[in-house]
Amino acid sequence: MVDFIQNCLDGVMVGSSYALLAIGFTLIFGVMRRLNLSYGPSIMLGAFVGTLVYLEFQMGGFAVAVATVIGAVLAGIYVERLCFWAIRQGAAVASMVSSFAIWMQLEEIVTVFFPERTYPFPPLADRTAIEIGPFFLKLENLIMFACAAGLTVLLQVLLYRTRFGLALRAVSENPRAARFMGINIGRVTFWAFALASALGGVAAYLIIGTDAQITPLFGLWATFKGLIAMMLGGMGSIPGAILGGLLLGVVEAQSTWYLGTEYRDLAAYALLFLFLVFRPGGLMGQVAAERERAALRRV
Amino acid sequence: MDPYLVSVLSNIGMISFIALSAYLLLLTGEISFGQQAYFAISAYGSGIATAMWGWPFWAGLLWGATLAGLAATLVAIPTLRLRGLYFSIATLAFAEMVRLVFEIFTYQVEIDGELVGPDGSDGFRDIRYIYDSNVTAFEYMLVIYGLLALVLIGFFVLERARLGSVFRMIGEDPMLTEMQGLNATAYKVLAAAMAGVIAGIGGGLYAHLTTYVEPKIFNVMLGVHSLAYGLIGGLGTALGPLLGVGIDIGFLESIRAISGYRMIVFGGLVAVLLIIRPRGILDEATVHWLRRRWRRWIHAQD
Numbered sequence: 001m002v003d004f005i006q007n008c009l010d011g012v013m014v015g016s017s018y019a020l021l022a023i024g025f026t027l028i029f030g031v032m033r034r035l036n037l038s039y040g041p042s043i044m045l046g047a048f049v050g051t052l053v054y055l056e057f058q059m060g061g062f063a064v065a066v067a068t069v070i071g072a073v074l075a076g077i078y079v080e081r082l083c084f085w086a087i088r089q090g091a092a093v094a095s096m097v098s099s100f101a102i103w104m105q106l107e108e109i110v111t112v113f114f115p116e117r118t119y120p121f122p123p124l125a126d127r128t129a130i131e132i133g134p135f136f137l138k139l140e141n142l143i144m145f146a147c148a149a150g151l152t153v154l155l156q157v158l159l160y161r162t163r164f165g166l167a168l169r170a171v172s173e174n175p176r177a178a179r180f181m182g183i184n185i186g187r188v189t190f191w192a193f194a195l196a197s198a199l200g201g202v203a204a205y206l207i208i209g210t211d212a213q214i215t216p217l218f219g220l221w222a223t224f225k226g227l228i229a230m231m232l233g234g235m236g237s238i239p240g241a242i243l244g245g246l247l248l249g250v251v252e253a254q255s256t257w258y259l260g261t262e263y264r265d266l267a268a269y270a271l272l273f274l275f276l277v278f279r280p281g282g283l284m285g286q287v288a289a290e291r292e293r294a295a296l297r298r299v
Numbered sequence: 300m301d302p303y304l305v306s307v308l309s310n311i312g313m314i315s316f317i318a319l320s321a322y323l324l325l326l327t328g329e330i331s332f333g334q335q336a337y338f339a340i341s342a343y344g345s346g347i348a349t350a351m352w353g354w355p356f357w358a359g360l361l362w363g364a365t366l367a368g369l370a371a372t373l374v375a376i377p378t379l380r381l382r383g384l385y386f387s388i389a390t391l392a393f394a395e396m397v398r399l400v401f402e403i404f405t406y407q408v409e410i411d412g413e414l415v416g417p418d419g420s421d422g423f424r425d426i427r428y429i430y431d432s433n434v435t436a437f438e439y440m441l442v443i444y445g446l447l448a449l450v451l452i453g454f455f456v457l458e459r460a461r462l463g464s465v466f467r468m469i470g471e472d473p474m475l476t477e478m479q480g481l482n483a484t485a486y487k488v489l490a491a492a493m494a495g496v497i498a499g500i501g502g503g504l505y506a507h508l509t510t511y512v513e514p515k516i517f518n519v520m521l522g523v524h525s526l527a528y529g530l531i532g533g534l535g536t537a538l539g540p541l542l543g544v545g546i547d548i549g550f551l552e553s554i555r556a557i558s559g560y561r562m563i564v565f566g567g568l569v570a571v572l573l574i575i576r577p578r579g580i581l582d583e584a585t586v587h588w589l590r591r592r593w594r595r596w597i598h599a600q601d
Contacts, residue, residue, distance in 0.1 A: 035384060037523070082570050091577035093330055097530045098573040100523050105566025112560065224519075262420075266399040267386050273392040277377045280385045 002134050007253040013141035015249020016148035017210075021205035021226030022233060022241035024196040030172035030236035032190040034092045038079045038099040041106040043200035046072025047218065048110050048207050050121050061122050061209075069201035075106065076197025080190060097131065103219065110216045117215060124209030144206045151202060152242060156193075159238070168192055174238060189232030228272050234282030243283045247271075305436050309508060310445040311548050314528075316501025317521070318540035319450060320494040322529035326463075327490045328378070328470035332522045333390030334498045336374075336397040337367035341499030342506035343401065343417060346426040349507070351408050351416055356428050356507065363506075364499035371495020375488045394522055394591035401514035422513030429507045441503055454537035454545055494521055531569055533581030541578060 021040075028036050049071030050064040057063075083098040124140040159165035170178040171188045179185055204222065208214045225248070233244025248268060255267035275282060317338050324331045345363030348354040354362070378389040407416035417423040429439055457463040465486055469476045473483045506512050528543030551561050576582060 034389075082574075086574045087577055089407070093325075093530060093572075094573045094577035097523075097527045098528060098570045101566040101569035101573075103566075104562040105570075108560070108562035110567070112563070227388065228392075231385075235384070262399075262403055264402075266396060269392045269395045269399065273389060273396065276385055276389040276392065280381050290319060 003257060006135050007257050008250050009135055009137060010141075011250030011253030012246050013137070013145050013249070014253065015246035016145045017203055017207045017245070018229040018248050019224050019242040020035030020148050020151065020199060020206070021222055022229035022245045023152070023238055024200040025226040025230040026205070026233070026236055026238060026241040027199070028194040029230070031168060031189055034084060034095045036079065036084070036099050037096060037223060038083065038103045038106065039076075039196070039200060039226060041219030041223065042075035042079050042197060043072040043109060043204040043222060044216065044219035045075040045106050046070070046201045046212055047121070047204040048114060048119075048247070050205065051114070051121055051214055051233070054122050055119070061124075062293045064122050065202070065205045068205045069198050072158060072201030072204065073194050073197045076193050076200070077190070078102075079194025080193040084189070084193070085186065085251040103126045103223075107216055107219055114216070119215075121208045121212055121214045124206065140210045144210060147202065151199065152238075155199070155238065164188075164191065170174055228268060231272055232275055232282055234284040237282070237284040240282055249281070268284055300437055302436060305440050307548065309436070309440045309443055311544050312440065313501050313505045313508065314448050314525070314544050314548065315447055315541050316504070317525040318528035318544050319454070320498035320501070321522075321525045322534070322537065322540040323466075323490055323494040323497065325526070325529050325534060326466045326470050327487050328473065329357045329487065329491075329553055330384075330387040330526065331390040331494070332387050332519060332526065333394030334494065334525055335517045335519070335521040336390075336394035337371050337495040337498035338502035338505070339397055339401060339512075339514070340370050340403065341367040341502035342512045342517075343423060344502035346423055346506040346512060347406070347416065349428040350426045352409070356432070359428070360500065360503040363503035364496045366491050367499025367502065368496035368497070371498075372488060372492040375491035379484055379487045379491065381397060391522070393520060394517070398514050398517050403516070420514060422511060423506075424511050426506050426510045428511070430510065439508060442506075446500055446504070450500070451537055458537070468565060527569070531572060531578050533576075533579030533585065535578070535581045535583040535586030538582045
């Protein structure tokens with residue numbers, strides 16, 4: 001039982017980083033209804049800008065974090081302009097394949113400038129463990145969890161208390177109606193992308209900081225963890241993205257402990273597959289999915 | 300022929316099968332990230348048949364393709380109820396599950412004092428049927444292209460037959476198809492099964508050419524690439540995906556001089572191409588135009 005709870009704690013801690021990635025994914029998907037496969041690689045590029053600042057100018061944590069976020073936002077804007085803004089609304093598949101081509105491009109750019117397998121990254125905290133009764137918590141995981149929680153609250157304020165948030169929600173609910181209300185969809189999409197990339201940048205800083213090293217494979221990893229967590233939670237739902245991320249973290253921690261490392265990803269994908277078959281709306285998106293299905297039945 | 304050229308052409312041929320399989324599903328409007336799963340299932344299945352059970356090559360290939368088709372049907376039945384992106388992610392999840400199972404899957408028998416068979420993440424060595432029967436690389440390339448030609452003929456017949464029209468109609472508007480009294484889901488399952496068999500032929504050919512398969516070849520990159528080929532080359536004709544494969548593998552091989560920057564150039568090119576032509580180079584309108592020109596030219600000759 002102690003093991004089980006310890007795994008849950010570890011899972012929630014790791015899951016909070018998945019949740020951040022999933023929120024970025026879900027923001028973009030909610031606004032565009034198109035999938036950005038380049039999301040992971042663009043924040044990976046940002047993290048390498050951070051590494052550059054760390055290695056070249058010997059700057060500390062905060063400067064690296066800022067550089068990572070700036071790099072991620074710039075890469076994200078590049079992707080948005082090339083793969084989403086320039087391709088007309090109807091061609092969702094073309095956007096997705098285009099974002100995949102840009103993924104390959106970003107990965108190659110990084111490997112040209114950083115040919116080694118791994119590079120150091122400023123660690124988030126020294127490796128101390130905090131003991132609470134029979135349970136252990138790592139300090140860096142606690143920081144990650146706190147940052148994720150804080151960012152979620154900030155995002156919630158931004159989405160529900162500002163004009164921009166209102167516009168963003170309007171666009172994701174019904175783009176045409178939003179346009180009739182005088183909302184500039186292109187601009188909202190652009191800023192949603194920038195916001196998602198900034199969130200991704202913070203997530204990348206926190207995740208890579210826990211490992212204290214970075215590889216170009218981070219892009220692939222981030223895209224798939226974010227995607228799975230988003231799908232588990234329900235596409236386009238922010239509370240869903242958080243729950244999905246935490247669930248993914250817990251399932252991975254439990255399956256690693258009880259079945260072994262080689263079963264970790266298998267369990268995650270099996271869970272995703274079962275969710276898609278039996279509950280395609282995910283944890284939180286079920287209402288929207290049901291509504292859509294009911295509408296189709298009526299037609 | 301130059302052995303290097305033969306190996307490049309063989310590669311193009313084999314990858315064309317998986318690109319065609321993703322293309323067939325694209326016709327029905329479904330985006331699959333997971334065709335590599337059927338490629339993998341057949342690569343292992345046919346490899347096990349020839350290397351471990353001593354089956355002849357053609358029987359092994361048939362067996363692998365059948366297995367792939369069966370797996371595709373079984374996956375299609377629960378997942379094709381899902382719409383759009385949900386289906387894409389479900390295929391992705393299934394393909395990754397297949398890859399991860401092959402990472403664990405071990406099944407070996409002793410043949411001539413040596414252990415043969417899939418060995419988890421170490422892969423499956425010694426699928427030596429082609430080499431043991433003294434088939435040269437050139438002859439094997441002819442086998443690949445012969446089968447590819449058969450599949451292409453199948454596609455051309457399909458385009459002219461009612462089934463092809465139904466597939467394209469489902470891709471345009473599934474609801475309208477249902478209103479014509481056609482069962483769109485059943486047709487989609489059929490398309491998925493056919494796509495599985497096509498990917499399976501490619502997988503069986505692949506395993507016997509390289510003599511060695513390992514799970515990590517069948518990762519999601521292969522799946523997304525094969526999807527991209529159809530979209531780069533064009534969705535108007537089955538030659539589209541082949542053009543896509545030719546551009547990717549042929550082009551990348553021919554500009555080795557700028558190796559290290561290839562994906563930077565190629566990724567940018569593809570992105571720009573998709574802005575200009577969101578349905579690929581040979582899209583429906585272009586194919587239609589070409590056909591008209593061709594007919595007019597034929598008439599002018601008379």
